[in-house]
Amino acid sequence: MMIANLVGPSGLRVLILEQLPSLIDYPRGVGMDDECLRVFQSAGLVEKAIPFTFPNQWLDFRTARGRTFAMVKPKGEAFGFPKRNAFIQPLIDRVLLEGLVRYKNVEMRLGYEMTGLSDNGRAVHVTARAIDGEERRFTTSYLVGCDGGRSLTRKLVGIPFEGQTESTRWLVIDIKNDPIGVPSAILVCDPSRPYVTIALPHGIRRLEFMVKPNETEEELCSTEGLKRILSIAMPDPASARIIRSRVYTHHARLAKAFRAGRVLLAGDAAHLMPVWQGQGYNSGIRDANNLSWKLISVLRDGCDPTLLDTYETERREHARAMISLSTLVGRIFSPTSWLLASFRDVVFGILNRIPPVRDYVVQMRFKPMPKYTEGVVVGGVSSGRTRNAVGRLFVQPRVALRNGSVVRLDDAIGYRFAIVAWAADPCIYMNGEARRVWSRLNGTTVVVRSQTELMSDTNDVDPETVLVGDVSGGLKEWFATEDTSVAILRPDRFVAAVCRPQEISRAINALGRAMRMQSEKGVPYCTNADNNCANVG
Ligand SMILES: Cc1cc2nc3c(=O)[nH]c(=O)nc-3n(C[C@H](O)[C@H](O)[C@H](O)COP(=O)(O)OP(=O)(O)OC[C@H]3O[C@@H](n4cnc5c(N)ncnc54)[C@H](O)[C@@H]3O)c2cc1C
Structure with missing residues (x-):
């Protein structure tokens, strides 16, 4: 869906x-x-x-x-x-x-x-x-x-x-009108019967109990079985208002x-x-x-x-x-x-x-974050110090629009490709070929400046360029850390390429190639270095 x-x-x-x-x-x-x-x-x-x-x-x-x-x-x-x-x-x-x-x-x-x-x-x-x-x-x-x-x-x-x-099974029960109430997810690592108790929205409690090898689903999900197992986690299981229960492997x-x-x-x-x-x-x-x-x-x-x-x-x-x-x-x-x-x-x-x-x-740093080194990513374009950002999910701070409203960055972009650039509009450096690729990709351009600059009358960006203010300083921090000023984002908000403004044509043409774009004549875009393509990946 x-x-x-x-x-x-x-x-x-x-x-x-x-x-x-x-x-x-x-x-x-x-x-x-x-x-x-x-x-x-x-x-x-x-x-x-x-x-x-x-x-x-x-x-x-x-x-x-x-x-x-x-x-x-x-x-x-x-x-x-x-x-x-x-x-x-x-x-x-x-x-x-x-x-x-x-x-x-x-x-x-x-x-x-x-x-x-x-x-x-x-x-x-x-x-x-x-x-x-x-x-x-x-x-x-x-x-x-x-x-x-x-x-x-x-x-x-x-x-x-x-x-x-796995051979282990788990009994999962959702209960209305949370009889435990504590707002955390608690994993009780008891070797005799590990179980999980999780507060859910709207006063619902999720409980998950490890099922022992000799226990059957029928027995556990019976009224008596549920009461017995729930007594591990609450004093009065008989009054628990069970919504659903089910055994999973x-x-x-x-x-x-x-x-x-x-x-x-x-x-x-x-x-x-x-x-x-x-x-x-x-x-x-x-x-x-x-x-x-x-x-x-x-x-x-x-x-x-x-x-x-x-x-x-x-x-x-x-x-x-x-x-x-x-x-x-x-x-x-x-x-x-x-x-x-x-x-x-x-x-x-x-x-x-x-x-x-x-x-x-x-801080959950153990969670593996996606980092693409192959696929629709373009490395080797930027003359900046780091290329660590390519293939990673872009940050999403809040930004101010010129009408004064503050929105999450993606809302200023829409579901499409985007050039997000610090301070200057890189599009003025784009050659004809890059412009054609960018237009075929239906890309947009967002120029970010500090919020203090937003209301001045010297914001000379292209009328189609979206100008936003960096409310929290999060975007300035990102560009400064990555030592770059232009990030090309895919519609899924992953960074396809980073570059400096004057490298934009190389980056866009390489992106066209990474996207396997066909020219109007059915020939792939940018098949060789003469077309200003960078390596992909
Ligand atoms: C107890 C439990 C706790 C979980 N906790 C988490 C959690 O905290 N966080 C989390 O991220 N994930 C959790 N998950 C996993 C999550 O529920 C599933 O990963 C997710 O539902 C998968 O979604 P799906 O659309 O791929 O598959 P499903 O939700 O299984 O949907 C597949 C659909 O395809 C339909 N279907 C099947 N065959 C056909 C067919 N031949 N023709 C037409 N329709 C068909 C089915 O009827 C079903 O509606 C949990 C799962 C369980 C069981």
């Missing part, structure tokens, strides 16, 4: 087939990160999503005796939002569903189960069974299989799902490829991870953020379909890193051996006394 919400404004036709008659209402995702909220912002849905989240939730790891041995409470909003947010997945999924009605070109068919597909190299033919049993056929340029961990799409195109499924699996011809995989269909880092949903949204603008570029803007190969190049390794981290955290959190648990408690006790190590955990 996020892909459809991002592609919707392009006018391309999107059809979603969902086998169920309504969206899933199981207890699932509860932790949403800043990157994910930023994608909701790109889709124009963040204000609708925020009421179903609560920001800056602490994550408190406790020993069996209740002593905190690690704490995660990150500060700052570098990407425009708090780093850890509690959320309720079915409510946020509803926001995505409701977002689709904005687009006449997007159609959601509930109660349609995809049963088969064939890719003949020019199109994908899909068969689906409607809820009334009728069989329907659809033809599409590209099919994105977002059909969950058991993905039929993945199986039909023969992509192996490598990794493992944890998987750590990664699809061997994210693309086979005209079929792509996204979300749990491409990667499954244990829930310990709360990254399954977030990773699926990252996939959508990476893939949507590439689909638009290929289908609407005439980029070569090989551009879609960069989706796998850019996303797969990061998904692997998230799976590894989630698996590691699970091992730390849930050993069932007292010996290992005691060893862990001692080690963390020592590490906590070393401020840089403690800070590494508290």
Whole structure:
């Protein structure tokens, strides 16, 4: 649904087939990160999503005796939002569903189960069974299989799902009118029965208990079973108002490829991870953020379909890193051996006394951030000192507009390519070829100056250039640290290139090549150094 919400404004036709008659209402995702909220912002849905989240939730790891041995409470909003947010997945999924009605070109068919597909190299033919049993056929340029961990799409195109499924199961319970109330997410690392207790928005409490090998789902989810297990976490389980309960198994699996011809995989269909880092949903949204603008570029803007190969190049390794981290955290959190648990408690006790190590955990620096070295990134253009910024997510401070309002930076850009430049408008240095590429990319230019300069009458920028004031100094800090003054951003807000103003043509032409743009005559742009292209990657 996020892909459809991002592609919707392009006018391309999107059809979603969902086998169920309504969206899933199981207890699932509860932790949403800043990157994910930023994608909701790109889709124009963040204000609708925020009421179903609560920001800056602490994550408190406790020993069996209740002593905190690690704490995660990150500060700052570098990407425009708090780093850890509690959320309720079915409510946020509803926001995505409701977002689709904005687009006449997007159609959601509930109660349609995809049963088969064939890719003949020019199109994908899909068969689906409607809820009334009728069989329907659809033809599409590209099919994105977002059909969950058991993905039929993945199986039909023969992509192996490598990794493992853990033997441990977890009972997940959501309760209304929170009987515990503490606003944190607490992981009680008790080897006899590890469990998690998480405060969710709207007074809901999430509890997750490790299931013992001799316990059955039927027994645990019975009224007596639920009362017995809830008594571990609360004094009066009989009065708990249970919304839902369900038993899950944890998987750590990664699809061997994210693309086979005209079929792509996204979300749990491409990667499954244990829930310990709360990254399954977030990773699926990252996939959508990476893939949507590439689909638009290929289908609407005439980029070569090989551009879609960069989706796998850019996303797969990061998904692997998230799976590894989630698996590691699970091992730390849930050993069932007292010996290992005691060893862990001692080690963390020592590490906590070393401020840089403690800070590494508290500020969540262990979270792998995407960094693309291949794909739609252009290195080697800038004569500045550092090229560290290329392939990373750009910061998102608030900026002032000339009408006096203050907005998040991305809102001043829109969902498109952007040149964000400090002080000077680099477009005056652009040669004809670069101008053509930039116009084909439908790019915009944002010039940033200090807020003090914004209201002066000497702001001589091109009328089409957006001039913004750097309210917090965050953009000045970014450009000064990176020793550059121009950042070229992709629609997903990753830095495609950095340069100085007079290097803009080289950077844009190289970007055209990285985008596999075809010229009007069908010849790729910038095939050699004469065309001022820099190396890609
Ligand atoms: C207990 C628990 C806690 C979690 N906590 C977090 C968390 O804190 N943070 C986080 O980021 N993630 C979390 N996750 C993971 C998150 O819920 C999933 O990663 C996310 O829902 C995956 O979304 P998806 O759209 O890829 O797949 P799904 O949500 O599984 O959606 C797939 C959809 O495809 C449909 N479908 C399947 N086959 C077909 C077919 N043949 N035809 C048509 N439709 C089909 C299904 O009905 C389903 O609606 C948690 C998961 C669990 C179970």
